[in-house]
Amino acid sequence: MWPIDAQRILSIPLSQYDMTDFIAWSYTKNGMFSVRSAYSVEWNYQYESRLKYSNGMGRSIPNPIWCQIWKLACPAKVKKIIWRTLHGTLPCRVTLANRHMKVSPSCPTCSRGLEDTKHMLFLCSKAKEVWKRLGMDVIIDKACEIDLAGEAILEYLLLLPDQDLSIMGYQNVREMIAISAWYLLWERRKLVHKELT
Structure with missing residues (x-):
């Protein structure tokens, strides 16, 4: 011994x-x-x-985030993917590489960074384009400075006080954030799995 x-x-x-x-x-x-x-x-x-x-x-x-997720007025598939994201169970390439799977950790969309949750949802050029078109690029950049984890950034955005969300000029901003995150993950899945539809 x-x-x-x-x-x-x-x-x-x-x-x-x-x-x-x-x-x-x-x-x-x-x-x-x-x-x-x-x-x-x-x-x-x-x-x-x-x-x-x-x-x-x-x-x-x-934790108030779980109540916030299930109250969102969006499809159940969006709520489910947000729940999975916040639990850190998305199969992003960094996670797969850390589990000794033979996969390049580089982002398949932009090839400019390591694909973790933060990169996939907020730092990838495709993600930045989506957030900019929605007029949320400033608040996303601010959130990215606060924390290093993509899960924490998403939780921060979904738990923003109503007065901060109303300043943006949109109704249902939390739903827009959740659906945008789902859209980015869906687009990534189509690219990685070479799905045509």
Whole structure:
């Protein structure tokens, strides 16, 4: 065994009382391990913080972005892709390359940057063109300066206060942001998979 493992084993505190050891899994009611319970523990570890916010008084409340997404007046397929984007599950090329898949991480649309969520939705020349035509290029540039992650930028845009959105002069700006993000992902999919329709 490795010395580091031996050191960790020896540092486990022992009970001061004479009792027999038993195997127990604290994440199930019966103390028995199951793959399902392990999956649940890992899922909670990775995603629960995204689903809930702490109000600082020991209570947690649902993250307002999820309520905002499901209230959007747009097709369910748009809401679903926004939900997937905010969970970081889009198969962009950087993610695939990081998972050791043999794919170039370069953007298939512009070939000028590494394709992560931020590039795909906000920094790619195609994305910049879409946001500029909608008159949102200034607010997108401001949002890109705030955070490095595309998911965080999209969440920021969807949670902008109503008074900031009304300044833009559009009605249903959140829907426009969501549908524009869906459109960019749809165009990318057509290009990558060489779909004609």
